[in-house]
Amino acid sequence: MTPEQWQKVEAVLQEAIDCPPQDRASFLEAACAGDRELLDEATSLVNAYNEAGDFIEQPAISQDAHLLVGSDFADKLGHEIGPYTIVKRLGGGGMGEVYLAQDARLDRLVALKILPAYFASDDARLRRFQREAKAVSALNHPNILTIHEVGEAAGIRYIATEFIDGATIRQLLAKQALSLDEILDTAEQICSALVAAHVAGIVHRDIKPENIMRRADGLVKILDFGIAKLLEPEAPDYQDEAQPGHGTHTEAGLLLGTIGYMSPEQARGLPVDERTDIWSLGVVVYEMLAHRLPFTGATRMDTIVAILQRDPAPLSEVAGDQYNVSALLEQTISRCLRKEMTDRLGSANELLGELKRVREQLNNRTNLTRPAVKLRRQEADPSSKSAAHSLPRKYSWPLLALVLVLVAATAGSILYRRSETAGPANPALSVRPTTAISNKLYSEMNEAEQLDFIDQQEQRISMMMGDRPVKLNTEAVRVIKSYVDQFAARDRLSADLGSERIDKVYARARPYVPLIARSFAARKVPIIIGIYLPVIESAYRNCYENTIGARGLFQFMPQTADRYGVARQDMCDVEKMTPAAAHYMADSMAELGEDSQSMTLVLLSYNRGAESVRNNLRQLRDAENYERNFWTLFAHRDELDDAFRNEGAHYVPGFFAAAIIGENPQNFGLPLPPLSKLAE
């Protein structure tokens, strides 16, 4: 069709539409007299007009808004990781992002879990996990998610598992309550998986609603077998009487997620066995029935106290009205939740038997009304006498407090604790006395010394930033260490990423320190935040092209670069971009926030804009342990938006690593003063 022909057709079409519907056909015949082609075209358009209905009437965004929300998925979609092509992001959490992917070799869909970067450097741990994954897969149990492969491609570690087209119990709980029959059925299937795993000597350690999926047809799958163990801290380098040091505790892993399902022995940092899974399954069943956890508290510490000490509210009182919680069911769950392992149901097999009895009873009992409702827990369960008064209750408060302190100190059971010495930070006074370690080269320290060094320096840098000193848990220190190690090993890295030696990176950052210090000081921004920017930025000298096609080292907008005197073709030139970035940072930070804590947030999210900072702050305020510092953000990253989680989470340890090196150049063989000295 030509534009001229279209004009003719449109004229007829418009007039036809203006006619009453019943007259349109005759109008078209008359208007197109003799022109068969025009008549056909106009008629088909009038028909289309009649049929079109709602077509394109609602703006596209009303239908597709959800697609625009997850940027990460858009970025990774279509990317290939080894033999897998990413199709869609399925979810994410402390253990890494999960994607739906296509396995090119076998023409099947898989769930691909990309492990967090900090695992990538730990071969021994991954090998151990791999062995366990193989052992679990070898069970070939219908209720255990099959692990196809633990692999690596282009530096990305991943776990490929079968893809389950269903919802997690967490999602199901949010959507609607499961029927009692479905709850019991789910519990039985989990139990049957646990029986098989426990026989093979494998404990899950992290049974929770997020790790259990149920397909529409009712098949239940346990996910992430062995992954909790992958997240365990290594056996500690120090010995402590309260800690048997078996390396069997999973606190760090669990604490990254939720602690509500943790068994008392896990909370206390004791060795665990299959009875830990029994406990956690008891918690899950309790939650499915009551829509609340048996042990909760306002803070993580309160929750731990509840786990160690309190009896849960009787299930018959808190279960949803629609559930007929029999005395037997209540008793069964209560026997899963005994504080002492020895008082608990001893095996998954035993629990499975009890659950089956509950179900039989339920099936036989059609016209009885709720007999258990008014029964108190101990009446319902005479054998629980010893359990109800078990170990924790015998503890006096001081002893309990001592236990808790030990838990905190040895097992890392609270994410971090604040030093008592709050108040205006004076780095000179508050820095821990120099120890022998601080005079050693980092590369000559043993691992325990390196960790101690990082621990000390991190506290010092927190203070310099105006935060109170933050005592991080072992896992957090290890994460920073892995970044420091990466920096320190730069000259050994491949040429495609950060192949420069650390002294070059440091040297490039150095001239910009006074410049940054001045502009930051003038705006009352803590200088120390700014100083390490050029270190971090110039460490990444690859020239990136982002999804929207902007090319440049810092991904400046071209007009922003213009403003700071960088021509478009120079946007990949680190020498030109570093000062531009510093100026840009100082300027934009001056516009946002007032106190030092806001500044750290701004820094973390400076590539997302002020709105993102505010939104994330709002989200965070709803979280426990609300403190506006790096580690709170890192620890609560699951509650923050995708962009923040992905970028902020890496920025946190990266920032500390850059700061530790920048403040202690002598420990890294750099004959230079600390960067903050240059700012004075």
Next chain:
Amino acid sequence: MLESASMMTVNADDLTGLLVEWGQGNKAALDRLTPLVYDEIRRIAHRYVQREREGQTLQTTALVNEAYLRLAGSGDIAWQNRAHFYAVTAQVMRRILIDHARRRQYVKHGGETQRVAFEVAISEVGLMSQPRAAELLALDEALDELARLDPRKSQVVELRYFGGLSLEETAKVLEVSLMTVRRDWRAAKAWLYKAVKSER
């Protein structure tokens, strides 16, 4: 670490300048505007989804307007520039969605079994559905064809469907009467519906 960093802040002068340039036919200006607008669109989408969950309906225009104010600041801004901004937003929105649809189609390629498996996966997780992707790609192609025959009609559709503007706002942006937009819209809708349907 900051590989995906994109420093999005822009001042009102920049934005106005770029809009004016683009209005004068400088295609490069659109390239520079796109990332700014893209970021805003994602914010809009975010709020759209959120409010939807809370059971509220939301006028796209109100959000685009707000996005514009945020990008441009509260300075005195000529209507003309705002009109350009709507046009840019609509174009960027179209680009993004078509890009999604293309990837979706790319992912589809493969055996029939695979396709079926994807359908299952997608209905569950909310990736752009295959029919939706096909419809968008057909619509995109048809819009290009319509632009060749009748550029203004294609613009009307772009502004309304991708930019979320009302008939009145579309008329204002295009500086034509409301009646003209109405007639353009219904003819374009018929034409596109026919084109998209015949694609299937």
